[in-house]
Amino acid sequence: MNADDPTAPALDPQRLADLRRRVADLLPDVLTDLADLARIPSVSAPSFDPAPVAASAERVAELLAGAGANVQVVRAGDGHPAVIGRVDGPPGSPTVLLYAHHDVQPPGSDDDWDSPPFEPTRRGDRFFGRGVADDKAGVMAHVAALRVFEGRPPVNVIVFVEGEEEAGSRSLPALLAEHHDALACDALVIADSGNWDIGTPALTTTLRGNVRVEVTVRTLDHGLHSGMFGGVVPDAITAMCRLLATLHDERGEVAVAGLTARDDTAVDYDEARVRAESGVLEGVDLLGSGSYTSRLWTKPALTVIGIDAPSVDQAANLLTPSCRAKVSMRIAPDQDPQAALAALTEHLQTNAPWGAQVEVGGPDVGSGVTTTTDGPYVAAARAAFADAWQRQPVDMGIGGSIPFIAQFAEAFPQATILVTGVEDPDTRAHGANESLHVPEFERVALAEAVLLERIGELGSNAGTAS
Known part of the structure; x- marks a missing residue:
């Protein structure tokens, strides 16, 4: 036109x-x-x-x-x-x-x-x-x-x-x-x-649509000396790290079952331009598979955008009893956001490591x-x-x-x-x-x-x- x-x-x-x-x-x-x-x-x-x-x-x-x-x-x-x-x-x-x-x-x-x-x-x-x-x-x-x-x-x-x-x-x-x-x-x-x-x-x-949730992981009812109980009792921060790691496979594809995706190849967007415009550091791999426009526009993406845990400067030698994270997930334009929220919630609750208690709350969803x-x-x-x-x-x-x-x-x-x-x-x-x-x-x-x-x-x- x-x-x-x-x-x-x-x-x-x-x-x-x-x-x-x-x-x-x-x-x-x-x-x-x-x-x-x-x-x-x-x-x-x-x-x-x-x-x-x-x-x-x-x-x-x-x-x-x-x-x-x-x-x-x-x-x-x-x-x-x-x-x-x-x-x-x-x-x-x-x-x-x-x-x-x-x-x-x-x-x-x-x-x-x-x-x-x-x-x-x-x-x-x-x-x-x-x-x-x-x-x-x-x-x-x-x-x-x-x-x-x-x-x-x-x-x-x-x-x-x-x-x-x-x-x-x-x-x-x-x-x-x-x-x-x-x-x-x-x-x-x-x-x-x-x-x-x-x-x-x-x-x-x-x-894309979006789904945001807050995830809380608990392993203890109070903090413990990391030397006295470390090696036997899990801490919440490590449990949270392991839980969040299950959200992607080794290629960086979102590993939450039940999400939709579609290919988009109408516009040429090559790796060199992606790297130049994003500022990704040299040697860092790009995530996912398929065309870059599909990965950016019509396939799901998932990011951990915040974690509440003791800061490095304030950290004690302690097994932390609880940890909270905010997870932001972008979904395909035609994905039902409520279905995507249910899929993400189920994934988080069923992949808790070491029997840790997982609570998913504060949902915020929007349609693509x-x-x-x-x-x-x-x-x-x-x-x-x-x-x-x-x-x-x-x-x-x-x-x-x-x-x-x-x-x-x-x-x-x-x-x-x-x-x-x-x-x-x-x-x-x-x-x-x-x-x-x-x-x-x-x-x-x-x-x-x-x-x-x-x-x-x-x-x-x-x-x-x-």
Whole structure:
């Protein structure tokens, strides 16, 4: 599919040039506003102060109102605030909902950053700081698209900016139910993914689901001197290590029975690129089998993401009585997350070494997603990407999870879901030195404006929610 494909809406070359020029003119102010928004430490994790998340929502509301939207800040129960904005297009035009989130991940240790995480810093083509990409750049891409049209977009535009995506979107179902009519749309653009590479745009068509659990292993009712009882009585840390080791086979394949997988070979992703983009150390083997895209997008993966045990500095010569770990499992896009949770729980409980007691709790699950690759809105998106990048987009998967997409799909089954984003392979979302590639961001903003223009060219025949 390309900009000249007969199934894509026509776009006058002069109009495209005007949109390109308009985005370029707006970019400096958009970046300034992005920096101001990213200075707000809107971490939505439960252990952090909620006040900055509220401040972030208010700033997003100001930005949307300044771009011509009618805005309201909403929340469900004790959830973090979200923002809904609307700008009406011509009567009878389709309705496009633009999604992003304004909350961010915890920054981790400042020592791991080359510049302060909440003081956005430009170095070359990249903008560094927590949230500058994930996902406040998504917010600003929507703001930029609205500014392009100066309050008169070619379609009805709804902007929904969530405030707790990084904390599991727990109040999202209630928000979707309460504001269902206000959010009804024909196309839904979710700006929380990425592109295939710098200079190569992509539509994300599959995302893995996720299952997280906390595992507690107990072997004693109290700690024991490791010299007095070591060699006879098992300690919980060693038992935990042996239990966790059963989750993979010797090749690194997930060894939990009952999980689904499928092959994906549509895009070439070779070992050299995997190693370069991941930063895996020399001599370290890569896990699993099959194509690398299958391993990353459509097969299960399992990671131990935390262990509670005495620290090395505080450790005593003791047989530790209990140990707790958090296990994160990514599942194939079409895997039932409840079935995957049951399979993981059974594996952990039946593989306890030495009769150790195992408790599995704190489950958190989310569904994977497979989006449509056909239809007029998908054609418009492909053509818009080709216009913005002067290169054809690719369809790609994401190994990560965005469970709320399934919630939107359930709430608005008639809407075409388009998963886009601002990230690139070196964005390092969730990690230290998260960054945004500024020239790519400019193309993202242009593509979104062109997409709205192209959907407007489709007219009311393509939409029903306006």
